Structures are given as C-alpha cells and as structure tokens.
Amino acid sequence: MTVLGTRALNRATLARQLLLDRADLPPAAAVAHVGGLQAQEPQEPFVGLWSRLRAFDPATLSDLVTGRGVVRTHLMRRTVHLVTAADALAWRARHDPMLRQRVMGVYRRELHGIDLDELAAEGREVMADGVARSMSEFARALADRRPDVSPRALGEMLIALVPVVQLPPRGVWRTRAGVRNALVSSWLGREVDPPAPADLDPVGEALVRRYLAAFGPAASADLRAWCGLAGLPRAVAAVRAELVSFRDERGRELLDLPDAPRPDPDTPAPVRFLPAFDNALLGYDDRSRIVDDAHRGLSVAGVRVVLLDGRVGATWGVEGGAVTVTPLRSLSRAEHAGVDEEGRALASFLSDGEHDRVRIGPTAG
Template sequence: MTVLTARELNRATLARQMLLERADTTALDAVAHLCGLQAQEPQEPFIGLWSRLRGFAPGELSGLLNDRKVARTHLMRRTVHLVTTDDAVAWRPRHQSMLLQRGATAYRDELDGVDLEALASAGREVLADGQGRSSADLVRAVAERRPDAVGQAGTRALGEMLMGLVPVVQLPPRGLWREKGGVRNVPLAAWAGREVDLAAPEGADGSDPVGRELVRRYLAAYGPASSADLRAWCGLAGLPGAVKAVRGELVSFRDERGRELLDLPDASRPDPATPAPVRFLPAFDNAVLGYQDRGRIIDDDHRWVSVAGERVVLADGRVSATWNVEEETVVVTPLRALDRAEREAVGAEGEETASFLSEGGSRRVRVGAPKG
C-alpha cells in the first residue's frame, strides 16, 4: 500500500480546500464543496471564502443568507456551521442523535426529570409563529405555555436541549457582512420551505444513504483521510457501515504512522513539490479542524491555536503564524522564524487581506517577531 508523506497529505489538503490557488466558482458551490464552514464567529466565513475564491465579494454570501440558500445551524460536532440549506435539511436527521446525546450529557443533572418529548412539542408550538427567538426567549415562552415541560432545569440547559430537539437556523442580520445581531432562531423547516423528517435518517431498506454521501463529500473536501479523521470532523460515531458500504469505490493509502487513509480515486493529490502560497485563514478554519490528526497542516507545538480561536497564516502550506486586527493594522505574529522570502510573501498577502477587510481602505500590516 502506497505511503503518503506529511507533505503529500498537506498538498492534497490544500488542493481540496481551494488553498493552492483561488478557485473560479460561486460562493454557494464553495460552501457545498467544503461541506460547510464553521461559523460560531459570524464574520469568519467571509474570510474563509475570500482566501479560497477568486474575486469573492462579501455581498454574494450575504445575499445567499438573505435568500435562504445557506443556513447557520448547529450540525457537525454540535457547533454552528454555515451550510447550504439543502445540506442542512439532508444532514440534520443523520446528526440528530449526536446533537441530543451531547446536550443530554453536558446537562445530565439539570435535565433529570425533564420530559424531552413534552419539551420538544412545546418548543415546536412556540416557534410555529415564525417569529425569531433567542434561546432565552424561547425557553421563557415554553415555560409560560408548558411549565410541566421544563421542570427545574435552568435556562441554559433547556435552551441547549431545545436546539437539539427542534432543528433551527439563525436569522439574519446575524451572519451578514459587517452586520451585528444576536441569535434569533426559526425552525429549519420554515427556513427551507420543506419538512425535516428526524425519524427517518436511514433508507427504507435499512441502508444509510446520507452516511454514504457524507463519506464521499468529506473525502472530496478533506481526503485522503482516516476513519478517525472523518469521525473527528462530523462528530458521528455511527459511520463504519457507511464507510464499509462505499469502500469498494475508494482507494487506500498509509500515512507515515501506518494509519490507513481512504480517498476518492480521481481526487487531486498534487506533487509534494507544488508551491503553496501564503494564505490568511479565519478562526476555526476547516483546513485545520477537519481532522483528528492535524499533523499534515500544523505542528504539534502549535496545536493550541486550532482550538483557541486564533486566526492563522499558512506559509509553505503549514500554520506558521497567527494574525488579528488591531485598530487599522493587520498584525501577524509568527510561530516560527520566517525567512526573508516568507516574510515578504506574508506581508504582501497581509496587505491584500487588509484591503479586503477594509474594502479598499488604508489598513496596514505589521509582521512581528516569533512568539517565545
């Protein structure tokens, strides 16, 4: 079985994630290809798409959200993702058990004695009027309408469980470019204009068509990857059957640690010598968080940045710096020593990033010394 080096895996990831060169495609198609973008920080998906698409304009993504072609919803790993509305409807039933289990585990003691079926029924009744509600407002309305459904549980626990029991999406202006707005939820079914059947995640023959599609879609955007990488990305434990069902369509490799990696046979696996341009990525970017083993793109010493909400800079395809905006300056803090050519490339891409964020304004770039 062919062994793929860390650099080969790095270049494959960059190619699949549209980070070797910016793609000529629409924002909607990019969101679909990437299987969504992590979006608990509402403005970050705009940076993620700008780093990947040629000529990307923020208004395009805002338009998709206003037109309800994309949705902000809890999905993979129980985190907020920006996904196409079609994917939200198709994938939510397959994630339902995971969403409920994680919520019930996190608030086990508080939810003791709460009738979850009654809570879900009351939540659906309250949300049926189509008015967007915050989690706290939803809990208050449910408690007023059905006090028997909430028991002694606190607002946070009930709100978290309602988000799992009743599929919802977050309304604009939250998630629009340069707009601020608190979370207001409406049912996914109302947003999409069609029902979401949570009771039927599998095919009539007992198969798992959604799971098989998740495997294929994940590999198209993240492969080659292991089953552990797939689980880490989606948070689902129950995909071995789907992997087994599509294995005949796939090719197998090994990484340098001996782990089996699966991939689509015709997917891009570039020459490891392919140059990788500097890219400025948003917090919690797919390319970093999409794997259980993140060694293909980030050194072990720097793994902390992947969960700390740091925006990162790729140099030679690897996480090499963090960045943020201080007043009118894009500030880059290297995680390792950058040679002269790398510093120049980081500075140049930083200027482009600053121009995007300020929409042609005069923000500056400052590349500092390495941390430590």
C-alpha cells in the first residue's frame, strides 16, 4: 500500500480546502465543498472564505445568511457551523444522538431524571409561535416545571433536542448581534429530514464521501474527530469499495475518493491567513499534516494562524487598525515578503480598503 508522507498529505489538505489555489466558486458552493465553516465567532467565516475564494465579496455571504441559503446551527462536534440550508436539513437528524450525549456529558447531574422527549415537546410548543428567542429565554419558559435545573442546562439541552438555527443579523458582515434562535422548520419552511431506518445509514455514507472530498486522504479517526459521530464504521464499510487506500508514516490506513486531488508534495504553497477554529486544522484527529505538535493547542484555543509553506508558522490578529503577525519560527526573506503581501491584502479586506497596514513582530518566545 502506498505510503503518503506528511508533505503529501499537507498538499492534499490544502487542495481540498481551497487553500492551495483560490477557487472561482460562489460562496454557497464553497461552504458546501468544505463541509461547512466553524462559526461560533460570527465574523470568522468571512476570513475563511476570503482566503479560499478569488474576488470574494462579503456582501454575498451576508445575503446568503439573510436569504436563508446558509444557516448557523449546532452540528459537527456540537459546535456552531455555517452550513448550506440543504446540508442543515439533511444532516441534523444524523447528529441528534451526538448532540444529546455531549450536552448530557456536561450536565448529567442536573438533567438526571429529566424526560427528554417531554422537554423537547414543550420546547417545540414554546417555539411554535415563530418568535426568535435567546437560549436563556427559551429555558426560562420551561423552568417553572423544573426549578432544580439551571436555565443554562435546560437551554443547552433544548438546543440539542430541537433543531434550531441562529438568526441574522448575527453572522452578517460587520454586524454585532446576540444569538436569537428559531426552529429550522420556521426559518427554512420545512422539517429536517427524518432519521433513516435502523438498518440503513445513507446520511452517514454521504458524510463519509463529503468528508473525504474536503479533507482526504484521512483515517476513520480523522472523520470522527471532524463530525463527532461515533456510529460511522458501518457507513465507512458500506462505501469502502468506492474508495482507495493509503498508509501514512505512522502506519494508519487512509481512505480517499479515487479521483480526488493529491498534488505533488513539492507543489508550492502560498501564504494563507486562517480564521479562528478553521476546520483545516480541527478536521483531523492527527493534525501533524498541518501543524507541529508544539503548536497543536493553537487550533483549539481560537488563535488565528498563518500557513507558511502549508503549515502553521505564525499567529495573527488585528490591533490598532493593522494586521499583526507573530511568527512561531524564523522567517526567510521570501516568507517575510509573502506574509507582508498577503497581510496587506487581508488588512484591506477587513477595512474595506481604508488601510493595508501589517506589522510583523519578533518570533514568539
């Protein structure tokens, strides 16, 4: 079986994640292609798409949010993701058990003995009026019958039990707004797709294919790390005949779609600025293809990173109207110039062309 080295896997990830070459795709198609964008920080998907698409206009994504073409909802790993409306409807039921289990894992003592089906029914009744509410407002409406359960626990479980979306203006470009939730069925005009029969898993099989298209070649453990779903071995087995297999340098089996891009490991990789919690990092159990072990914690800490030669080589932020970059290692002259050029373009994007200032600081530590 062919062994794919770290650099080969890195270039495959960059190609699948539209980070090797910016793509000429509409924003909705890009969101679908990468399997959604993690979006608990509402403005971060705009940077994620700017780094992936040519001539990206943030207004087009705002229009998709307000026009119901994409939605913000809890899905993979019980984190807020920006996904297409079609994916939200198709994927939500498959994620239901995981969403419940993860909330129960945090609030098990408080929720012990609570009839979850009853709670879900009451929550739907409260939401049926179509009024968008915060999670705490939903929870307070249910708290009278459960005085010993904190509103936080009730609210978190309610969001897991009942398919909801977070409504605009949250998630609109340069707009600050709190979370207001509404039923998926109210916002999108129909219920989520029902669960498949127990002996079938068509959504799981589709998730395997979609994951590999966006992140492959990858191991089953990587797939699970991306979506948080435990019950996908059957789905992997069902589609295995369609796939090709490799090994990584650790000996793990990697699966992939046969015709998916696997660029030459020596393909040059441009400087790319990634938003916080980008799935190019979080979408794997083994993240060594894109980040050194010493910096692995950056990916889960909400730190924005810069890819240098395809790997995490710096962090970035915005301070005093300028994009500030902190290298994690010494930069070559060419890398310094590349960071400055891409950073200026990002600063111009973030400021609507008002400035393009970049400050590259000394190496961290």
